[in-house]
Each structure stands twice: as structure tokens, then as C-alpha cells.
Amino acid sequence: MANVGSLENLQAAQKILRASLKKYSAISSKLDEMGPRLDDIRQRLPSLEAAIRPFSRQKCSHFAIRDQINGAIGPAAAVFKVYGVVRELEESLLNQSCADLPAYLSSMKKLEEALGFLADNCVLAIQWLEDVVEFSEDNVFSNNQSLLSVKKSLRMLQELHEIEGRARLDGGPLNAAFNKLETEFRCLLMKNSVTTTTCATLLPLTMPVVQKLQAIAGRLDGDIRLQKCIVLYIEVRSLNAQRSLQDLDLDYLEIQVTEFDDIQSIESHIDQWCKHLELVVKDLLEPEYKLCNDVFEKIKSDAWKHCVARLAEEFRLISFLQFGRSVTKMKKDPLKLLKLLDIFALLESLRSNFNRLFGGEACSDIRTLTRELVKAVVNGAYEIFQELPGQVEMQRRFSPPSHGGIPGLVSFITKYCEQLLGDEYKPLLAQVLKIHQSWNQDVYGDGFLTNHIIIIMKEVGLNLDAWSKEYEDICLSYLFMMNNHCHFCQLKGTKLGDIMGDSWLGAHEQYKDNCAALYLRECWGKLLSLITQRDLGSFQESEKKKLKEFNEGFDERYKKQSNWVICDENLRRKVCQILVQAVVPAYRSYMQKYVGLVEHDASASKYVKHTAQSLENMITSMFQPKLVKYSSTKHIRFGKLKSLVQNQFRVTLTAM
Known part of the structure; x- marks a missing residue:
């Protein structure tokens, strides 16, 4: 029964070896062309084969066993041949340069294939030879010379396998090639x-x-x-x-x-x-x-x-x-909204790049930071924009400018809103508002942005009404409102003016004219009456008194109103022209009559303080913005004013 089991093992080993030989026949044909083989091993193979063949013919009493032994000689020899080729390839790779990269990679591939062949078949060949020896020793051929040769071949194959295994553990030439x-x-x-x-x-x-x-x-x-x-x-x-x-x-x-x-x-x-x-x-x-x-x-x-x-x-x-x-x-700041929109625009332009570049798991930290940044930008921009009307309303606690000009906040807000409505920022702001409201499951309306701007401007108007009432001098209050209504009239043709509408612009135009008329009547009407109405009393005394009162009234107004400002150059020119037309002709006519008084009473000349030309010069020099007088520092002062307004505005935003 032991002989039958050994025979089955031999047959199984032979089938596996033959299948492997067929699989690697193409490799072997190429490897055969690669120079001399391992001479020591190959020289022994003919004698070993010759020793085994007579043994199988003459001594084996079982034809089936003889066929198995004869069939095993070729596979065993092939394993020895591959060992030789492996040595040649390893030596070649150690001496070969990577300059010819395709050739070097080809040699590496052949070496790997040869090593793969040995890994698949060497152990099977050893096992097969062991079975041959075991089977033969159980029979009468145990002392046959051919059997001794088979045993010697088995030892050689085992030694080669051990050497190769140690070389792989130590890295070996293939590892050096990879290095x-x-x-x-x-x-x-x-x-x-x-x-x-x-x-x-x-x-x-x-x-x-x-x-x-x-x-x-x-x-x-x-x-x-x-x-x-x-x-x-x-x-x-x-x-x-x-x-x-x-x-x-x-x-x-x-x-x-x-x-x-x-x-x-x-x-x-x-x-x-x-x-x-x-x-x-x-x-x-x-x-x-x-x-x-x-x-x-x-x-x-x-x-x-x-x-x-x-x-x-x-x-x-x-x-x-x-x-x-x-x-x-x-901290919250109107300018921060613009910068957040700049950041949002950049991130939006880079969105496809970020998705492509950082899609892998290794970039999860980058994706997390990017999402957090986008979320913070959107939320921050929305909050600042949403709170703007309330922040404008909070500015009412501050006093209006003492010169009656346009408050820095009004100028800043109109320019700021115009910037938000411009082609650069409006699409970005609309997208931010839409994203934020989608996150909160709110329905975004197309008119939300423009309606919010209108609310902001209405709050500005309410501030102006409140500030105009803080002036003790009614004339300065009229001048203040005239300045600001004129400022709003100039928004015609702008993005802000378009959304506020023609009726809003027309109303400010009308208010400007009304305030100008009230200013002229309240401030200069009484003074003009001194030189346009005849006094029924003593001509000499009454004319002296009226001229004195006129001079005092004019000087008082000139001194006070020289510190007042009409910001718009055209409006300033128009108001001064109206004043000149109202005052100078009347004064010239009056003085022509007063000349006769001087001729009869020389002491009356001391009441003549101004000429018609000097009055005109003084009137036309009024209401000049102080910044214009110092052109070298104009931009510096405006920068300080802008910074002051923005900081003041930021304080109220932060206070919410």
C-alpha cells in the first residue's frame, strides 16, 4: 500500500510540473538565449540523467514507475537552468546603468519572471525528487548508482533553494535594482x-x-x-x-x-x-x-x-x-462686508480647482477648512448687510456737522450703497444672500437686496430730519437740508438713484429748491428790507440808522455764514448769485441816494463801510468748503474723515 501511495504522489507532482512547464515555456525559450548557464550544474545534468535512465529501464520492474522517473528528468533540469539564468540576470542588473531605462526595466521584468518560476516550481521539483528517492529506497534499487546521483541532485537543488531564499531575505540583487x-x-x-x-x-x-x-x-x-x-x-x-x-x-x-x-x-x-x-x-x-x-x-x-x-x-x-x-x-465693519465679498468671489472662482485638487481622503483637512471659511464668509456678510438699517438708525444720537454740510455718514452710506449695487459687488451679494437663506430654508426673493437698500436710504432720510431739528439757527437748518437734498439729487443716473426711483429724486429736487428759498427769505429778507423800504421819519437820521443796521447785519451774517458750507459747487454758485442779485443792486441804489446825505453831512461818511463791489466779493467768497482751501492736505483730511465715519459706524455695528 505504501508503494501505491508513493506512486500517486509521483503522478500528482508530475502533473503539476508539466502544467508549470507549459505555462513558462515561452519564458524559458527567451531565457535560453541569455548567455552561458551555470556550468557546474549543467555539466552534471547529463551524467545524472544517464544514471537515472538505465536505472529506470533495467532495474524498475514496474513500467508505470519507469515512465514517471523518465518524465521527471526534464522538469528538474529546467529548474536548474532557470537558476542559471537568474544568476546571469542579477549580475547584468548590478552592472547595468539606468541610462537605457527601457532595457533596464526589461531585464528587471525577466528576472522577476524567472524568480516567479522558481518560486512556483522549485519546491515541487524538490518534493518530486524526494518522493522518487523514498519510493526507490523501499525497493531493490536503493544502492543503485543512478539513485545516488538522484540524491546528489536533490541535495544540490535544496542548497540552491536555501541560498536563493536567504538572498531574498537579505534584499538580493533585485532589491538593489529597485534601489x-x-x-x-x-x-x-x-x-x-x-x-x-x-x-x-x-x-x-x-x-x-x-x-x-x-x-x-x-x-x-x-x-x-x-x-x-x-x-x-x-x-x-x-x-x-x-x-x-x-x-x-x-x-x-x-x-x-x-x-x-x-x-x-x-x-x-x-x-x-x-x-x-x-x-x-x-x-x-x-x-x-x-x-x-x-x-x-x-x-x-x-x-x-x-x-x-x-x-x-x-x-x-x-x-x-x-x-x-x-x-x-x-469686528463688524461696513468695509468688512466688501472684503468678505472679495474673499467670496475668490473662493467661488477657485471652487472647481479645489474640488479637483483636494477630492481625496488625504485632503480632508483642506476641505474642512475651506467649508468653514465659506460658511463664515457667507454668514458674516449676511449679518453685516442685514444689520445696516439698524446701524444707520443708531447714528441719530450723533450731532450734525456744525457747518451745515453733508454728514460724513450720509456721504459714506450713499457711496457705499452705490458700490454694493455696482456690477462688481451686486451679483456677489445677491449670491451670498441666496446661499444664506437656502441654508436657513428661507425663500430668497429677487427684490430682497434692492428693498433692503431702500430701507437703508429711508433711515438716512429720517436721520437727516432728526439732525435738522438740532440746529438752533433756523437758517443753518435750511442750509443743511438744502445741501443734503442736493446730494440726493445728484444720484440721478447712478445705480442707487435707479432703484430709488424718479419720484424720490424729483422730491429731493423740489425740497432743495424749497429749502433754498426758505434760507434766502429767513436769513436775508429782513436785512434787505433795511435798504429797500423808505423811512417816513427824518431822512438824515433814518438813513444813517438803516445803513448802520445793514452793515452790522451783513457783517454778522458774513462772519457766521463764512463758516457754513455749501458742498455742491453749482449750488454754491447759484446761491451766491441769487444773493448778489438780491443784495448788491439794492445796496448800490441805496448808496446812490446816500451820497447826497454825505454831501450835506460830512459825518455821515463814517457809516459807509462797504462798496457794492466789496459786498459782491464777500458774498461770492462765502460757503466755501474748508478742504478746498488746503488742497495739499485735502486727501489726508478726507481720509481721516472717512476713517472717523467708518470707525464710528463700526462701533455701532459691534454694539448690536
Whole structure:
């Protein structure tokens, strides 16, 4: 029964060996062309085969066993041949350069295939020979010389298998070949990874270089080897990233933004941030992503996407996102709304880039920070815009300007609303409002934005009414309202004027004219009556008295109203012209009559203080804005005024 079991084992081993031989016949035919074989082993094979063949013919009493033994000689010899080829290929790879990359990769592939053949068949060949020896020793052929040769071949095969196994554990020539590929991979990257000298952009790699990198990465596609390949790639390209950023002044990314009082303090930094973030994403990370995708195109796993995440860190993308997030945490400020819209516009323009570049699991932190930034920008912009009417209303507690001109808040708000309605910001603000309301499951109406602007302007109008009542001098109150109604009239043809409507603009035009008429009547009507009405009393005394009163009244008005302002140049010219037309002719006519009095009473000349021309000169010099008189500091003072208004406005926004 033992003989029958051994025979079955032999038959099973033979079937497996023959199937493997058929599978690797093509490999063997190519390997046969690769130079001399292992001479020591091959020289022994004919004698071993000759020794086994007579043994199988003459001594075996069982024809079936003889056939099995004869059939095993070829497979065993093939294993020895492959061992020889492996040695030749290993020596070739150790001495061969990677300069001819296709040839080097081809040799590596042949070596791997040969090693694969040995791994699949060497153990089976050893097992088969062991079964032959075991079966033969149980029979009368145990001392046959051929059997001794078979045993010797078995020992040799076992020794070769052990040597090969130790070589694999120690790395072996194949491992050295992989190391050489990794070195070549790094050298190719280093030689071709340079930045331009004129700007922070990367030079693209040529197609032959990319193809070489791609081929090497494809051969290194294994868990350990691929990770090393990725580390090498990140190491070299990170140096590239550092060189590309060194000309950019990115120190502002380290600023503690929340420590600043207002958005104006870091407005220039925010503008820089927008330009730099767009450059990093579109001009630096996009090419890196494409190169990374090309190099690792044949890699089945997404492990290479870690390269994008790591390079994003090297390009300081996390710092960029954190800076934007810190801006959203600053105190509320009307200008902050504009800056938030600038940030939103940038993020919207980069949305497709972010989705493409950072879609992998390795970039989850970047996606989280980006979502948080977008959410903070939308919520912050919505809150500031929503609270604007209330903040305008809170300005009523402040006093109107003492010169009767346009309050800084009114000028600021009208320009601010015009900016919000412009082609640059209106689409962005509308999109922000729509997104915010969708998050809160509110229905967004197309008229929400414009209706809210109208509410803001109505609050401005209410402020003006309240401020006009704070003036003790009714004339100054009329002048104040005349100035501001004129300011609103000038909105015709603007975006703000269009949404406020023609009736609103027409009403302000009418109010302006009414206030001008009231101002002239209340301020100058009584004074003009002194020189236009005849006194029935003593002509001499009454004329002296009236002229004295006129001079005192005119000087008083001139002194006071020289500090008043009519902001619009055309309106100022018109008012002065009306005053000149009302005062100067009457005064000239009066003085012509007064000349006769002087001729009869020389003492009356002391009451003559002004000529008609001097009065005209004085009137036309009135109501000039003080900023015009100091043109060299005009912009500085206006900047301070603008800053004061904005800071005042921000305080009330923060107080809510």
C-alpha cells in the first residue's frame, strides 16, 4: 500500500510540473538565449540523467514507475537552468546603468519572471525528487548508482533553494535594482525641478522626462516601494515649492488679525492674500497636480494623492485658509462686508480647482477648512448687510456737522450703497444672500437686496430730519437740508438713484429748491428790507440808522455764514448769485441816494463801510468748503474723515 501511495504522489507532482512547464515555456525559450548557464550544474545534468535512465529501464520492474522517473528528468533540469539564468540576470542588473531605462526595466521584468518560476516550481521539483528517492529506497534499487546521483541532485537543488531564499531575505540583487530605480527617479526630478527667475511659477517637465518618471513609478508600484516613491517625490517637489514662494512676502500670514481694531488696518494684506491664494492654487498647485497625476497615472491606488495634500502644505495653503478664517472673526465693519465679498468671489472662482485638487481622503483637512471659511464668509456678510438699517438708525444720537454740510455718514452710506449695487459687488451679494437663506430654508426673493437698500436710504432720510431739528439757527437748518437734498439729487443716473426711483429724486429736487428759498427769505429778507423800504421819519437820521443796521447785519451774517458750507459747487454758485442779485443792486441804489446825505453831512461818511463791489466779493467768497482751501492736505483730511465715519459706524455695528 505504501508503494501505491508513493506512486500517486509521483503522478500528482508530475502533473503539476508539466502544467508549470507549459505555462513558462515561452519564458524559458527567451531565457535560453541569455548567455552561458551555470556550468557546474549543467555539466552534471547529463551524467545524472544517464544514471537515472538505465536505472529506470533495467532495474524498475514496474513500467508505470519507469515512465514517471523518465518524465521527471526534464522538469528538474529546467529548474536548474532557470537558476542559471537568474544568476546571469542579477549580475547584468548590478552592472547595468539606468541610462537605457527601457532595457533596464526589461531585464528587471525577466528576472522577476524567472524568480516567479522558481518560486512556483522549485519546491515541487524538490518534493518530486524526494518522493522518487523514498519510493526507490523501499525497493531493490536503493544502492543503485543512478539513485545516488538522484540524491546528489536533490541535495544540490535544496542548497540552491536555501541560498536563493536567504538572498531574498537579505534584499538580493533585485532589491538593489529597485534601489537604483529609486535613485534614478529622484535624479530625474531634481534635474528637471527648477523655477523661473522672473516669477513664482513652475517650469513644466518635458514629456520624455514625465514618461521616464511614469515608467519608474509603475515598476515601483508596491506597498513599501510606492510609499518610498511618494516620499521621494514630495521631498523634491517640496523644495520646488519653497523656491517658488521665496519671492512672495507672505509674512502677513502670521499676523494675529483679530488684534487689529478695524478692517482698514489689514486691507492691503487682504488684497495681497487674494492675489497670492489665486496664484498658489492656479499657477502652482494646478501644475503640480497635473504632473503628479501624469507620473502616477498607472498606479491603481489613490496613495499618490497624498502628494497633493503634502505639497498643498508646502505651498502654505493651510495658512492661507486660516488667515481668511481669521478675517471673518474681526469686528463688524461696513468695509468688512466688501472684503468678505472679495474673499467670496475668490473662493467661488477657485471652487472647481479645489474640488479637483483636494477630492481625496488625504485632503480632508483642506476641505474642512475651506467649508468653514465659506460658511463664515457667507454668514458674516449676511449679518453685516442685514444689520445696516439698524446701524444707520443708531447714528441719530450723533450731532450734525456744525457747518451745515453733508454728514460724513450720509456721504459714506450713499457711496457705499452705490458700490454694493455696482456690477462688481451686486451679483456677489445677491449670491451670498441666496446661499444664506437656502441654508436657513428661507425663500430668497429677487427684490430682497434692492428693498433692503431702500430701507437703508429711508433711515438716512429720517436721520437727516432728526439732525435738522438740532440746529438752533433756523437758517443753518435750511442750509443743511438744502445741501443734503442736493446730494440726493445728484444720484440721478447712478445705480442707487435707479432703484430709488424718479419720484424720490424729483422730491429731493423740489425740497432743495424749497429749502433754498426758505434760507434766502429767513436769513436775508429782513436785512434787505433795511435798504429797500423808505423811512417816513427824518431822512438824515433814518438813513444813517438803516445803513448802520445793514452793515452790522451783513457783517454778522458774513462772519457766521463764512463758516457754513455749501458742498455742491453749482449750488454754491447759484446761491451766491441769487444773493448778489438780491443784495448788491439794492445796496448800490441805496448808496446812490446816500451820497447826497454825505454831501450835506460830512459825518455821515463814517457809516459807509462797504462798496457794492466789496459786498459782491464777500458774498461770492462765502460757503466755501474748508478742504478746498488746503488742497495739499485735502486727501489726508478726507481720509481721516472717512476713517472717523467708518470707525464710528463700526462701533455701532459691534454694539448690536
